[in-house]
Amino acid sequence: MGGLQRFEQRLESMISGAFARAFRSAVQPVEIAAALQRECDNNAQILSRERRMVPNDFHVELSTSDLERLAPYDTALADELTHQVQDHADAQGYVFPGPIAIEFEPAEDLVTGRFRIRSRAQARVQSNATHTQVRRARAVLEINNTKHPLTPPGLVVGRGTEADVRINDPGVSRRHVEFEVHSVTTASGARDLRIEAKDLGSTNGILIDGHKVTRAGVRDGSVVRVGNTTMTVRMGEDVDDGLGDADV
DSSP: OOHHHHHHHHHHHHHTHHHHHHTTTSOOHHHHHHHHHHHHHHTOEEOSSSOEEOOOEEEEEEOHHHHHHHGGGHHHHHHHHHHHHHHHHHHHTEEOSSOOEEEEEEOTTOOTTOEEEEEEOOOOEEEOOOHHHHHHOSEEEEETTEEEEOOTTEEEEESSTTSSEEEOOTTSOTTOEEEEEEEEEOTTSOEEEEEEEEEOSOSSOEEETTEEESEEEEOTTOEEEETTEEEEEEEGGGSOSSOEEOOO
């Protein structure tokens, strides 16, 4: 029995016939499952002879009518689709950069029975910063829905265990970029922060606001890209905006 057939049987046993009736003339869950598998196949990146990295963050866009039909079952379906994608990855030797996430979203340009999928590889991010340190920081680094405090003397971002913020992104070097943070006194006597990003001799370099540099100052809203990962600097009032805190 194929993986998609097992997927259908699990759904039937879990949700009973109500699910099948709701989707009789709409998008079929097995079609979404097959499309997610193709999304992995079509976007696999070779890491080595035996390892290929695939997207782990999926957004399934549906018509409003299909999304309304799905609403009572969306959590259960997302869980089953996650298991199905993981089973497919195990069978094909794929690896994910972080946890699998599947979300359903409306798309006004889609009609009933039509859907599309957007995907990306979103790396897992970890640091040793506490929630209290994040909340008290006057500047933070936002990475994949996590926040990391930018406080003097600064922090190192990389893939290796020696980095202060660790990103599971194969395009990121073990010690990729350092954010140097200095507390300075302004002309009015107030205390302020000066932050600079410095490439630590990484393989792929760094981009700041779209420009490749080896060292440059950053400000509120500056976007720094390393490998496949985008980081945003937030300072002052924009820091506490409800994003998840750093993993501890």
